[in-house]
Amino acid sequence: MRGWFLPLAVLFGFIFLYAPILSLIVFSFNESRLVTVWGGFSTRWYGELLRDRQILNAAWISLKVAFWSATLATIIGTLGAFVLTRFSRFTGRLLLTGMITAPLVMPEVITGLSLLLLFVSMELTLGWPAGRGLTTIVIAHTTFCAAFVAVIAQSRLRQMDESLEEAARDLGAGPVRVFFDVTLPVIMPALVAGWLLAFTLSLDDLVIASFVSGPGASTLPMVIFSKVRLGVSPDVNALATIIIGIVLVAVLIAGWLMRRAMRNPL
Amino acid sequence: MNALTRSAPWRGTAWIMGKLGISGRTLVIAIPMLWLLIFFLAPFFVLGRISLAEAIIARPPYTPLFERGPDGTLEIIASFENYRFLLADALYRNAYLSSIQVALISTIFALLIGYPIAYYIARAPEPKRSILLLMVILPFWTSFLLRVYAWMGFLRSNGVINNTLISLGLIDSPIQMMQTDFAVYIGIVYTYLPFMILPLYANLTKLDGALLEAAGDLGASPMTTFFTITLPLSLPGIVAGSMLVFIPAIGEYVIPALLGGPDTLMIGRVLWDEFFSSRDWPVASAVAIVMLFLVVAPIMWLQSVQNRREES
Numbered sequence: 001m002r003g004w005f006l007p008l009a010v011l012f013g014f015i016f017l018y019a020p021i022l023s024l025i026v027f028s029f030n031e032s033r034l035v036t037v038w039g040g041f042s043t044r045w046y047g048e049l050l051r052d053r054q055i056l057n058a059a060w061i062s063l064k065v066a067f068w069s070a071t072l073a074t075i076i077g078t079l080g081a082f083v084l085t086r087f088s089r090f091t092g093r094l095l096l097t098g099m100i101t102a103p104l105v106m107p108e109v110i111t112g113l114s115l116l117l118l119f120v121s122m123e124l125t126l127g128w129p130a131g132r133g134l135t136t137i138v139i140a141h142t143t144f145c146a147a148f149v150a151v152i153a154q155s156r157l158r159q160m161d162e163s164l165e166e167a168a169r170d171l172g173a174g175p176v177r178v179f180f181d182v183t184l185p186v187i188m189p190a191l192v193a194g195w196l197l198a199f200t201l202s203l204d205d206l207v208i209a210s211f212v213s214g215p216g217a218s219t220l221p222m223v224i225f226s227k228v229r230l231g232v233s234p235d236v237n238a239l240a241t242i243i244i245g246i247v248l249v250a251v252l253i254a255g256w257l258m259r260r261a262m263r264n265p266l
Numbered sequence: 267m268n269a270l271t272r273s274a275p276w277r278g279t280a281w282i283m284g285k286l287g288i289s290g291r292t293l294v295i296a297i298p299m300l301w302l303l304i305f306f307l308a309p310f311f312v313l314g315r316i317s318l319a320e321a322i323i324a325r326p327p328y329t330p331l332f333e334r335g336p337d338g339t340l341e342i343i344a345s346f347e348n349y350r351f352l353l354a355d356a357l358y359r360n361a362y363l364s365s366i367q368v369a370l371i372s373t374i375f376a377l378l379i380g381y382p383i384a385y386y387i388a389r390a391p392e393p394k395r396s397i398l399l400l401m402v403i404l405p406f407w408t409s410f411l412l413r414v415y416a417w418m419g420f421l422r423s424n425g426v427i428n429n430t431l432i433s434l435g436l437i438d439s440p441i442q443m444m445q446t447d448f449a450v451y452i453g454i455v456y457t458y459l460p461f462m463i464l465p466l467y468a469n470l471t472k473l474d475g476a477l478l479e480a481a482g483d484l485g486a487s488p489m490t491t492f493f494t495i496t497l498p499l500s501l502p503g504i505v506a507g508s509m510l511v512f513i514p515a516i517g518e519y520v521i522p523a524l525l526g527g528p529d530t531l532m533i534g535r536v537l538w539d540e541f542f543s544s545r546d547w548p549v550a551s552a553v554a555i556v557m558l559f560l561v562v563a564p565i566m567w568l569q570s571v572q573n574r575r576e577e578s
Contacts, residue, residue, distance in 0.1 A: 009382035016379065017405050017459065020416035023426050027419065037424070080298035090295055099302040107517025107561060109534045110554045113541060114309035117551065120326050121312050143305045146298070175290060204409045207519055211541075221411050228411075228524065232419050240412040251407040255400070 021244065028237035045238035055223055055239065062203055062220040065134060069141035070198035074191055076142065077149025077198075082183070084150075085157040103147040112211030115140045119212060132214030140212045141205060145198035152197065152258075156190035157183075189257040196254040200247050310558075317551035318344040328548050348552035358536065358553065362560065365533040368447065368522075369515035372454035376462040376511045377504065379455065384466035384503075385496075388473070399467065406460040414453050414524050421449050421525070445527035453521035454511070461510035469503025470496075502575065509568050513561055533557050 028046075032039025049055060080100045084093070103111065119129055119136050129135050164186070168178045184191075206221035213219065227236055283293065319328040329343060352358045387398045405413065420426045421443040428440035443449055473496065481491040519534035526532070533553065541550040 006382055006386055009379075010386045013379050013383040013459075014401065016456065017402070020420050020456070021405060021408065021413065024412070024416040024419060034424070037429070076298050076301050079294060080302075083295050083298060087291065087295065090291075092295075092299060096295075096299055096302070099306050100298065103306060105513050105561070105565060107514065107534060107557065109517050109519050109537050110313075110558055110561075111309075113537065113550060113554050114313040115305065117312045117316050117547070118305070118309040124326065139305055143302070146301075200407060204411065206411050221409075224411060224415075225520070228415050228418070232415070232422065236415065237419075240409070240415065243412060244408045247408050248404070251404065 024237055025241045025244070028234070028241040030234060030237075033234060045234045046242075049235050049238050049242075052235065055220070055235075058218050058220040058223040061134065061217060065137050065141060065209075065219060066199045066202040068138045069145055069202040070195045072138065072142040073145035073149050073198040073202075074195045077146040077194060078153045078187075078191060080146065081150045081153035081157055082179075085154055100147055100150045103144040104151070106144075108205070108207035109211075111144060112140070112208040115143070115208070116211045132212055133217035136212045136214070137209050137217065137219065140208050141198075141202040144205075144208065145201050148197055148201060149191075149194035152190050152194040153187060156187045160186055189260055193254040193258045196250050200250055203243075203247075313551050313554055316548055317348055317555050318346065319548045320345065320347065321546045321548050326547070327545060348549050349556075351549065352552055352556060357531075358533075361531045361533045361536045362556070364531045365516050366560070368450060368454070368530075368532060369512045369518075372451050372458075372515050373462075373508050373512045375451055376455045376459055377508060380459055380462035380466060380507065381504075384463045384470055387463075388467050388470035402460050402463050410457060411520060413457060414521055417449070417453055417456065417525060418444065421452070444525065445530075447526065447530055449525035450522050450530055450532075453525045454515045454518060457521065458511040458514060461514075462507040465506040465510065466500065466503040469500050469506075473499055502572075505568065505571065509564055513564060516560060517557060533560075 027038075029041050029043065030037075030039055031042035031044060077100075080096065083090075084097060084100070087093075115136075116132075119132060123129060123131075129139075160183075165178050165182050168182045169175075173181065204221065205219075206225050209219045210222055210225075213222070224236060224239065227233055280290075283290070316328055319330070321327055322329055383402065387395055387402070390398060418425075422428070423440040423442065423444070425444075427443065428437075431437045432440065477495055477499075478491055481495055482488075486494070517534045518532060519538050522530045522532040522535050523538070526535075534557075537550050537553045537557065540546050540553060
């Protein structure tokens, strides 16, 4: 694997990764309605996007869902990671280990369908949740996002110097104080990164949301999917460019925080 | 923090918990445990139970599992009819088989494209290495749906590829690429390539350079060195990467729905249509249960391979 073959293969690989995204961005500034035929530079589709109530509504719903899912997922994922790294023995440890990582590999169609059936059964027997909408999407997203947060939090908690916590305990701090005054500040950058990751994952999900949402609670991916199914349309290109820009900034911030957290030996 | 632990609601809660015999430790364990038991594990039991019901036109659209008999006893009604239906109907069998086939072919392509990239990055000096690695991960974070959509604009008959080829004079009329299995392979490879590259990269950085030098000193050609040393040693990375592509690819819905043709059968799509179009919840549940086994089997195999390797 020396000489010209390897660099060429790598170049091909990166073109494969980036060319479609770049062309998507370029054609979002296209005047013509024919998405892939260049008709001159214009920001017309961005303007059209801002007047599309359906897309704006869906975007607002998606942002709300992503905010709450990411927040809940960070709490649950962090608690799960904390319990698994700090409590070596308790009933159901193996079960919790399995349950917290399994959502990472579960096909979305299965997660979506099974959660919907759970919500329907719960509504029939308990009367809650009444109907489906924002709440059910938040619950579903929290469950699978918590798995990702737990992975990040776990690696940070393992790497952290536990003698700090011991010192605090020796100085007479109770377990709650040790957690909030010592552990939490140290792992905070990792948790922020986890929150951002959960936020983008929730914002991006189509399949699970389609199963568990109800009338009047269409998320942005659901609206995009129904538009895109009929073919390419230039306003979706504009929307895609905006989303890619936002996600890129969020990811770069998360990555920077992670790096800083890992370099910090505490 | 002190203000919180000294506040009245906090102390009140602590007092009640103490009276009930619940320690703080139990509570901390209980929160993630209960959440996952209710919203991750319980749904599978509901799924299994509804897969044994029959579809009816009602709300909810399936028969109850328990019914009061004429003498007031509780009877359990369960039937494996849905599973028998899945096995007997060629549509479902073909969907499972073609899902495995599509996932397998995509995994091989992802390996062929991903291996050189992972190898190159693992051999690259810092800071080039970190930058290349970031470039591999970056597209993964941008919206999955939009990345698949980007390929629609690329592969269409008047899309970027066909327009370029025609303007270069290489072809006269557009090649049909959208709505083919080829487009589905591209979509899957594109989406899951980082999952292939990252474990391969992690494995290849651990490769001892001295081994390669020794082989070279002993007169082995680069090709021989690669096939007798690098490739066998990177096998764990190959297995891990392949699983990470293969497993999610089996259940894929969005990619075949957007890039595939009407005859691209994949089980995720069959499940979706069974649920959203036919509204047959019990059959959809049975499809999901069978798919679950299809996904769990390779994971179990991977686990056992890893365990054996750790033991030896």
